Structure formats: C-alpha cells, structure tokens
Amino acid sequence: MAGIKQASVARFKRKEAIIGIVGLGYVGLPLMLRYNAIGFKVLGIDIDTSKVDALNSGKSYIEHISGEKIAQACESGFEATTDFKRVAECDALILCVPTPLNKYREPDMSFVVNTTDAIKPFLRAGQIVSLESTTYPGTTEEELLPRIQEGGLRAGEDIFLVYSPEREDPGNPNFETRTIPKVIGGHTEACLEVGVALYEHAIDRIVSVSSTKAAEMTKLLENIHRAVNIGLVNEMKVVADRMGIDIFEVVDAAATKPFGFTAYYPGPGLGGHCIPIDPFYLTWKAREYGLHTRFIELSGEVNKAMPEYVLGKLMDGLNQSAKALKGSRVLVLGIAYKKNVDDMRESPSVEIMELIEAKGGVVAYSDPHVPVFPKMREHHFDLVSEELTETNIASFDAVVLATDHDKFDYDLICQHSKLLVDTRGKYRNPQVHIIKA
Missing domain, CATH: 3.40.50.720 (NAD(P)-binding Rossmann-like Domain)
Structure with missing residues (x-):
C-alpha cells in the first residue's frame, strides 16, 4: 500500500x-x-x-x-x-x-x-x-x-x-x-x-x-490564550475605572517591558467565530474526563458581561445630562466584530444594540463595512448604516464607539457627539462628554 x-x-x-x-x-x-x-x-x-x-x-x-x-x-x-x-x-x-x-x-x-x-x-x-x-x-x-x-x-x-x-x-x-x-x-x-x-x-x-488530537488541542490553546487574557484585561478595566485609572494607558506602559508581557486591550466583549466559541469546545470535552476548565469558564463570564457594562456606562452618561435611556436616540459605531472587516459573527456590538432597545432606547448604527444590517440567525434589525455628518451625529443623544474601524472620522465624531461612550480607548485625552467603557 x-x-x-x-x-x-x-x-x-x-x-x-x-x-x-x-x-x-x-x-x-x-x-x-x-x-x-x-x-x-x-x-x-x-x-x-x-x-x-x-x-x-x-x-x-x-x-x-x-x-x-x-x-x-x-x-x-x-x-x-x-x-x-x-x-x-x-x-x-x-x-x-x-x-x-x-x-x-x-x-x-x-x-x-x-x-x-x-x-x-x-x-x-x-x-x-x-x-x-x-x-x-x-x-x-x-x-x-x-x-x-x-x-x-x-x-x-x-x-x-x-x-x-x-x-x-x-x-x-x-x-x-x-x-x-x-x-x-x-x-x-x-x-x-x-x-x-x-x-x-x-x-x-x-x-x-x-x-490529530495534538493539532486540535493546539488550535484551542491559541484561542483560549486570547480569551483568558482578554477576560483578564476586561476585569482589570473595570477595577481601573473604579480607581480612576485609564486601563489603556496602563497596558501601553506595561507593553514597554521587553519580556514576559503581551499586550491585550479591553473592549465591549468578544466577537468572531473563534474566541467567544472555541474555548467551550474544550470545556465540553473536559467533562468527559471529569475535569472542569475554570479559567475558561471564568474568562467567559467576564467577557460575556462586557456589553452590560457598556450599557451601564451609557446610562450613567445620559443620567448626568438628566436623560433616561428610554426614548433616547443612540448611534452605535461599528457592528462588525473587529475593525476593518464586514464579519458580523458573534459581534458584541449587536448585543449592545439589543440591550439598548430592550431598555427603550432608539438604536441606529453606522458601519462603513456593513451598509445594511444582515440577516442573522439570532438577531434582526431593520436598519441601514447611518451617514456620519455633523448634523446627523449631533442629532443623537449618545454615540457608542463599539468597533474602531479605520474609516471613521474620529475628530468629526468627537466634535459633534453630545455624549460619546468609548469602548476601544480611541480617545485618550479626557473630555467632559467622553465616557470610557
């Protein structure tokens, strides 16, 4: 043979x-x-x-x-x-x-x-x-x-x-x-x-x-490594915020260490087909061997909670202006799961949109890579991407930066937003109307 x-x-x-x-x-x-x-x-x-x-x-x-x-x-x-x-x-x-x-x-x-x-x-x-x-x-x-x-x-x-x-x-x-x-x-x-x-x-x-088993485990380790470290830095973000510390500044500073540290940045949650999903393949299989994958499950809990955290920050920001989320017009910037792509799979932006809508907010989105909200198995919005003009940005009670596409005009967004919730650390200089989330 x-x-x-x-x-x-x-x-x-x-x-x-x-x-x-x-x-x-x-x-x-x-x-x-x-x-x-x-x-x-x-x-x-x-x-x-x-x-x-x-x-x-x-x-x-x-x-x-x-x-x-x-x-x-x-x-x-x-x-x-x-x-x-x-x-x-x-x-x-x-x-x-x-x-x-x-x-x-x-x-x-x-x-x-x-x-x-x-x-x-x-x-x-x-x-x-x-x-x-x-x-x-x-x-x-x-x-x-x-x-x-x-x-x-x-x-x-x-x-x-x-x-x-x-x-x-x-x-x-x-x-x-x-x-x-x-x-x-x-x-x-x-x-x-x-x-x-x-x-x-x-x-x-x-x-x-x-x-084949070693190759299968290799792929899972790669993605679990990312999921756990993103979960860690998302938890650090919440702690740092409570202490009045900018987590993005901290990560940037830590990244100057030439050994023993890999920079991971926080965000509004995990998206894509890999990182939110793949770790749980090992969690499921480990049960067959009587084992519990505690790091995986804990990081999953932390990352899964991030859209709710963003919603809380949005509500806090509106509250400072004596506004309720119910009835407020909210523009979500970026609904693809990562920057510069059109891939919507497991996007935390969509979950944020659903949370806003569930609280009575009127939600819209702008994404240069997704001109029309696509048909999805679990999510549906009858929306098209909003054009980012001075007048249109200013017409919203709040803007949530969820995915930091390079095509966005960040100066324009900053200048004309009444309230800007930044989940990606794009705006480093403190400003009254910007809330880090």
Whole structure:
C-alpha cells in the first residue's frame, strides 16, 4: 500500500492534484485563491447555491476578497459547485465548515458530520481528507475516521486523514494564507506525509505534530490564550475605572517591558467565530474526563458581561445630562466584530444594540463595512448604516464607539457627539462628554 501513498505525494509535488475545498467562507475562499494562484486545479463545493452562483460569475461576497481575484481564479480554472458527486474528481478534500455552539454551549457538530456524510459515498483510494474547522480534541478520530472507512477504505493505507486548523485573520494586512505557519497532525505517519505534501506548496512553513488530537488541542490553546487574557484585561478595566485609572494607558506602559508581557486591550466583549466559541469546545470535552476548565469558564463570564457594562456606562452618561435611556436616540459605531472587516459573527456590538432597545432606547448604527444590517440567525434589525455628518451625529443623544474601524472620522465624531461612550480607548485625552467603557 506504500504505492498509494507515494503516488498521492507525487501528485501534490508535481501540482497535478485537484484540490477540493468544501465550505467557501472566510476560511475556504482565501485557501482556494492561494491554491489557484500557485497552479493547482481547484474545485469549490458548497451547499449554498447563491455563493456558488456568485463565484462562478466572478463575484465575491466577502469584503476583503475582491471580485477581481475571484474572476481571475475562474479564468484560470477554478469552478464552484453544489454537486457532491464531484468529490470523486478531487485528490484532496479540505473541509472548512462552521463549528458553532448550541444554546447550551455544547459543540454543534452537525456541519462537520453532515459534510463528511455527504462526501463519503464518493471517496476513493489515494485521496486525502483534511479537516480545518476548529473543534474539540478527538473529533477527527471520533467523527471523521469511522465515516471515511465505512466503504472499506483504510486510513493511512488507502486514504489519508489529517487535521490542520485554519489560522485566518481577516482584515490583518500583515499576514496572508501563505505566511501563516500551518499546523498539521495525521491519523498515521503516512497520513501526515501526504498532508505535508498537500500544504507545503501553498504555505511557507509547515509545523507537524504527533497526532490529530495534538493539532486540535493546539488550535484551542491559541484561542483560549486570547480569551483568558482578554477576560483578564476586561476585569482589570473595570477595577481601573473604579480607581480612576485609564486601563489603556496602563497596558501601553506595561507593553514597554521587553519580556514576559503581551499586550491585550479591553473592549465591549468578544466577537468572531473563534474566541467567544472555541474555548467551550474544550470545556465540553473536559467533562468527559471529569475535569472542569475554570479559567475558561471564568474568562467567559467576564467577557460575556462586557456589553452590560457598556450599557451601564451609557446610562450613567445620559443620567448626568438628566436623560433616561428610554426614548433616547443612540448611534452605535461599528457592528462588525473587529475593525476593518464586514464579519458580523458573534459581534458584541449587536448585543449592545439589543440591550439598548430592550431598555427603550432608539438604536441606529453606522458601519462603513456593513451598509445594511444582515440577516442573522439570532438577531434582526431593520436598519441601514447611518451617514456620519455633523448634523446627523449631533442629532443623537449618545454615540457608542463599539468597533474602531479605520474609516471613521474620529475628530468629526468627537466634535459633534453630545455624549460619546468609548469602548476601544480611541480617545485618550479626557473630555467632559467622553465616557470610557
């Protein structure tokens, strides 16, 4: 069976392999563009017909990925489809599907399981399956392995299985798919060897680990590290504020230490698909071993409380002007979860909007990256982005800076806001109408 492995490796090394990417979102689409750019034939597979139609028409639905790049990819051989039968054409199947939590903060593995079930009738000898979705340690072995072997193929001999977590950072100009090191764990040594061959052309640096479980845990540690440290600095923010200390000044000063300190800055809560969600995959799995992940759960409580903290600061500010939140017009600046992107997933800004509305406030938003409030599974506002003019800013009783996009005119906002609640430390000089939150 070594011949199957060697033939697979050779196909990747010669760039003769067809790369199948299942799930064409924030992770799958940049990966497609990278493989296409270096000369591989790429087939994109997604259950969303609108996405497939857009891509085949040379259009993009993600702001930081231009339609021009999609059109160029189509011209050089990229094709998108909803037909899972075409899995059989692919030499590699890279799964980039969502892994959300359900309302009980338990992993919702339905996308991973359903995708694996959809591809398994069309698997054949010589293929490699790589899962990139963030998940709990053991997922690849427990969910993917038995499914890909159902038809008689043996992992490590006939077909190859790896876990290689995504590390995309949308909106960060300092990194791209190629320059972010790629962690890979294989089900067997042979699986790992084929996995390295799959990714080595596309990624500058490959980091091999001993197992799929180790790779799965690596991704969780990366995100838990951030969640815990953000929780710590958010708690420090509350303490510092009560003491009359600017936490942003403190973090800046501490960051001058050349060793032993990494700067994390507070905010209105956690957003995005990773940091608010991924730590709880480990929390859930740890229960199976009779363990409690206390740091994770505590940081989750702190971070989850931040939108309420912002609401309290807003109400305090209005109260100083003898105004109630009920009936006040409040403009939320930035509803994407992080600066300079259009990604709304788990955005704390949306929770702040809901809290304002629940208290009787009249809420509006402005976000240069999100012109119309999108349809979301759990949130709905029939709103469009407000234009930031002198007159419009001044018409609101309060402005809440929730996401600090570079496109905002911060001087304009400051000069014409009646009350400005700053959750991002954008305004460092104390002013009567600015409240730090």
